[in-house]
Amino acid sequence: MGLPRVNILFEQLAASAIQRGERGIVALLLKDAAAQGTHEIIMDTDIPTGLSDANKKQIKLALIGGVNAPLKVIVRVGDPVTETDWSLGLAWLETVKFDYLVIPEIVTAELSTIASWVGSQRTNRKMIKAILPDHAADKEYIINFTTDSIVVGEDTYTSAQFCSRIAGLIAGTPLNIATTFQPLPEISSVQSYTKTQLDTAIDNGEFVIYHDGEKVKVARGVTSFVTTTQTKGESFKKIKIVEILDLYYTDITKTISDNYIGKYPNSYDNKVLLITAIQAYHRQLEADQLLDVNVNVVGIDLDAHREYLTNNGVDITSMTDEEIKTANTGDDVFIESRIKPLDAMEDISVKAYL
Structure with a gap:
């Protein structure tokens, strides 16, 4: 009967995308003489009482959130005497689910190591991101707060000490809006910027906050990515776009892995049913205004089929595209998906006429 369960799962995931996007998990790595170990914190009353005031404030900053509060803050408290780096904390993080990493006590010499670790996790399909202070990583998964x-x-x-607040802000921002111009009402004063300095910082991939004369707010929700390529364009500079792409990747790969691989014969009909399920996922994301409409497509990857058949000794010179598309590909499934995430309104020009 095909893949009804996979189809339903995709539709449910798409329908809950906004809610999941606004309920992210912040991970904090701390060091303290007390309360060592791991903790799951949803509200202030969950904060271990033995922690230092400075560490308690870090957790409270993360809990503030944005439009919404983050789902939770997970914390590992290490021994400040025996742990000379963050390796034990990073090893723990590999075993738990989270979205945004912050290390308030991180020093400059450790920034590149942490950025590289985040990159390796993403290579292994764990689509996490980190908020790091004053680190021009030029990566879409690093937010450079300066x-x-x-x-x-x-x-x-300092910028390092306030990264927890920024992580909670991003975690609590729904996927259908951006962090751009999101207010931080608790701040009374902040580093001063001229308009030129703000523009330069944003162009350099810096996430900055500034006082607009009435309140402190985010200048623009950007990642540290600045060097565009043929495969990574301007979109990867926006936190909102990267969040949608990460959500898409995670939903597709996890659903297929858990509910499809090894469970169905690799026939063309079953491939088409899987494609249909992904198309339904697209339609729901379009309805929630996370993807643009009528431009998101998914289908058999014909080029990959041609390469597979050629590598397996099949002469494809006289084969039609339909024959290549429906050909047996062993246990391999080659699907090509193209999507266009929707950005938020940020640059608005209005012409007024008399």
Whole structure:
């Protein structure tokens, strides 16, 4: 009877995409003499009482969120005496689910190592991101937060110390809007920028916050990615776009892995049923305004089929595209998907006439 369960799962995932996008998980790596181990925190009352005031504030900053609160904050507290780096914390993070990594006490010499670790996790299909202070990684999965001198009440935070707040802000922002111009009402004062300095920072892939004369808000929701290529264009500079792409990749790969691979014969009919299920996923994401309409396609990857058949000794010179598309490909499935995520309104020009 085909793949009804896979089809239903894809539709359910698409229908819940916005909710999942606005309920991200923030991971904090801390060091403290007390409360060592791992903790799952949903509200202030879950914060271990033995932690230092500074570490408690880091967790509270992450919990503030954006439009919504993050789903939760997961914390590993390491021993500040015996742990000279973050390797034990990173090993733990490989075993748990999270979306955004922050290390408030990170030092400059450790930034490249953490960025590389995040990249390796994404290579292994764990689509996480990190908020790092003053690190021009030029990667779509690193948010380079560079604003300093952030005053909240009686406390003044550096860029590194405020990354927890930025992670919670991004985690609590729905996928159908951007963090651009999102306010941070608790801040009374922040590093000053001129208009030129703001433009330059954004063009350099810096996530900055500034005072607009009335309130402190995000300048633009950008990643640290700045060097475009033929395969990665301007879209990868936007946090919102990268979030949708990561959601798409995770939903597709996990659903296929859990509910399709090894469970159905690799016939052309079953390939078409899988394609139909992914198309239904596209339609729902379009309805939720996460993907643009009428431009998202999925189908058999004909080039991959040609390469497979040729490598397996099949003469394809006289084969039609239909014959190549329906050919037996052993246990391999080659599907090609092209999507166009929707950005948020950010640059608006209005012409007024008398």
